[in-house]
Amino acid sequence: MKKFIASLLVAASACLTALTPAHAAGGASVPLDKFPTEKLHDTAALQRGAQLFVNYCLNCHAAAFMRFNRLKDIGLTEQQIKDNLLFTTDKVGDLMNVSLNARQAKDWLGATPPDLTVIARSRASHAGTGADYLYTYLRTYYRDETKATGWNNLAFPSVGMPHVLWELQGERRAIFEEVQDPHDPKKVTHAFKSFEQIKPGKMSAQEFDSAVGDLVAYLQWMGEPNQGLRVKLGVWVLLFLAVFTVIAWRLNAAFWKDVK
Template identity: 75%
Template sequence: MKKFIASLLVAAATSLTAFLPAAQAAGGGLAWDKFPVEKMNDQAALQRGAKLFVNYCLNCHSAAFVRFNKLRDIGLTDLQIKDNLLFTGEKVGDLMKISMDSRQAKEWLGATPPDLTLVARSRAGHNGTGADYLYTYLRTYYRDETKATGWNNLAFPSVGMPHVLWELQGERRAIFDEKTHEFTGKYEQLKPGKMSTAEYDGAVGDLVAFMTWMAEPAQGLRTKLGLFVLAFLAVFFVIAWRLNAAFWKDIK
């Protein structure tokens, strides 16, 4: 029993530690930018996001609660999944796991990279949704030579993960006020990336849209069903109202 309680406490502490960055950001500091929610209804954006996720995130992070063939729901065929998203011999029906051993990952990186299946739901805070956090986080990396990786992040200060999308965004330096040491909202571009600022923001929007969909694939269907139910209730209310009037019209 003691071992069971101890394991629960360790699990709770681990969960709290994983949540701290979002909680700190929600409690103050950088305001999160609004994720372009219209991308959730854009199948092409979700498909582009899936490609970015597989190419840049799935090397270190898994999405072990989603199978590749689930991507049929965003309009991809099995052949498209196989030709564009499978690189190391996986099958279309496999889970989106990585081959990196967790113990080796911890030794190499200092911590085991977390699974990203539900990250868009777990990062919600007072500043906005989990999608808002991810959209801000992936767009606020900057060069910081005082850090071991050479990178820092405004949404997650002293982040351990380097900027995996730096080739797309380029390298830039955040400009802070000399007196208050607060971020001025400006950057100095050190090296250009493959994308312009607008193109990069769009690409990050696609990636976050896919991660948000991945965290809750049934969200779109649930929304449609909810609208249908509300429409049905509205029509039924009118019918019930008129029936009630008909039943009681002769009673005074």
């Protein structure tokens, strides 16, 4: 029994370790930035995010559980989808697949690019929501010539994916500082301090953050397109149950008032 409990504790510890915030190159934890949740209710932001997703993500990453025509739910017409978001051979009713062969992708990139349909939901942890993680991840790329792709990431150290949005954000260098362990003076780690802009991008820092917010909002919406309707229905269901509880309570009192 003791061995069984010990094994459960070890497993729980491993799970917690896996769910801890990502670590930078020097080992310091990276807090997740808060995703601007108001963009989830902004139709224009969701539409801009869909356009960014198709232009920058859908080349390698599929969204195999989402159809193009579902974008009507965020205010796009069928003609707008055809004109702006479809490739030549795609149809409005098609799934968001990619032509990249999975086996070839693994040989070329070292791993098969994951499907992004529910990526925002899958990245949720005790450190923050999946949207928080993606919002931080897409904004913390920096140049690192020691990596095969030439890029590294604070939220996902040694990430295999290059910075696909670098033209928008530009190129940056990460500055780390030495931090001495107060409990062990001989132990020194390198903590992230700031970014230094090497080459400017097409967007300012504020514009890029807003664009990433749009993209993450779309990814969050794509993981559960009915989320808004579900929340609205949930509110009405709770109100109904509250009213019905009062009615049931008074009926119960009326039925049993003459019983001693």
